[in-house]
Amino acid sequence: MSDLLRHSLGADIRLEMISIGGLWRTHADRNQLENAILNLAVNARDAMPHGGRLAIETRNIDSDERDSGATRGTPVRDYVLISVSDTGAGMAEEVAAKAFDPFFTTKQVGKGTGLGLSQVYGFVRQSGGYVKLRSVPGEGTMIELYLPRFAGDDRDTVVPPLQDLRMGDGHEVVLVVDDEAAVRRLSVDALTELGYQVLEADGALSALRLLDAHPEIALLFTDIVMPDINGRKLAEEALRRRPELKILYTSGYNRSSASAMDMQDAGVDMIGKPFTVEQLAVKLRAVLDRPA
Structure with missing residues (x-):
């Protein structure tokens, strides 16, 4: 998606893609995953009207790395992490607490529906994963998508032609x-x-x-x-x-x-x-x- 993202972000925002080798596989709907990443990138762009840096990182998270305080209620398992972080305006604590609520938005009328983050949250939960948000006013926001590691064989991932x-x-x-x-x-x-x-x-x-x-x-x-x-x-x-x-x-x-x-x-x-x-x-x- 890097070409699509660069085109969407514009020249004032530097896009960095960080990926380790040996990434595990995950089982999720491709189109919804692309929409989720695109939603996060567009939100990040809007939070950096004067330019900045957007980083998308992918890596493996084994069960020993779980943050129990943030993942309460989720199974102990391996995950594939996709994190999207920006150097934008950031969110106050009370705003971040509502960020995934349907129809909640801080954007002006006509500039957003308040559905983007709720759709991301719903997609990840339906895929068996969880989402974490970290934000500091004036410093930026990081949203992490944890998708379960897929341990099946290729036959389980066949999509009808x-x-x-x-x-x-x-x-x-x-x-x-x-x-x-x-x-x-x-x-x-x-x-x-x-x-x-x-x-x-x-x-x-x-x-x-x-x-x-x-x-x-x-x-x-x-x-x-x-x-x-x-x-x-x-x-x-x-x-x-x-x-x-x-x-x-x-x-x-x-x-x-x-x-x-x-x-x-x-x-x-x-x-x-x-x-x-x-x-x-x-x-x-x-x-x-x-x-x-």
């Missing part, structure tokens, strides 16, 4: 809209891998221009929470211009939370973040193959 999924035919065009460049790139790469032609936009205005210029676009795949014009308003205008257009929303919000964004319609098609390539493939075909 993409050709077994319902793929695009190479001609269907999907327009991806997301204001976060790195997250948008993940969606574009996944759709391309699934056999779709893909156009991308960083917001509603550029998306509408692309819709007008490309009548072949069959589906609008848009994030819900975006600054200025959100995904729902974009879709309403897109359907006014193109009534036959298929719409698929994505967001960290679940259906009940999304009602605040006027997403109460029973027929709304939505896929939650983070999603796997397989989940996206199935959902996309369900929307595209549905009669208008």
Whole structure:
């Protein structure tokens, strides 16, 4: 992910990748792991508006290295550690205590949903691991992901080949809209891998221009929470211009939370973040193959 991360961080932030040899394997969803690391990197970037250093380190943690005070309730086992640390603003103790709570954010309206860290926490816990956060105001933040060491053989990690999924035919065009460049790139790469032609936009205005210029676009795949014009308003205008257009929303919000964004319609098609390539493939075909 280093090229993607460097592109997302910008020139003012120095990225350092530190990895020991002989790393153990861990068993986790690849796409969700990439989303977790990307979420942490973007948060770190936002905490360093004037530049700084972001370090991503991976190493083995055997059962003797457990910090019992921080890992209470977790099994005694070997772990693979992925730590993401920055030299940014840091967090006060009361803020750090709420950092993994859903919808908690210190960012301005339109700059964040407060779901990124809660998604990271949920993913790691579902994978059998745990998360630790250390932060000092004015000095920076370190978030450590502990994923269990995988002791099985290769047969346990086989992923169904993409050709077994319902793929695009190479001609269907999907327009991806997301204001976060790195997250948008993940969606574009996944759709391309699934056999779709893909156009991308960083917001509603550029998306509408692309819709007008490309009548072949069959589906609008848009994030819900975006600054200025959100995904729902974009879709309403897109359907006014193109009534036959298929719409698929994505967001960290679940259906009940999304009602605040006027997403109460029973027929709304939505896929939650983070999603796997397989989940996206199935959902996309369900929307595209549905009669208008």
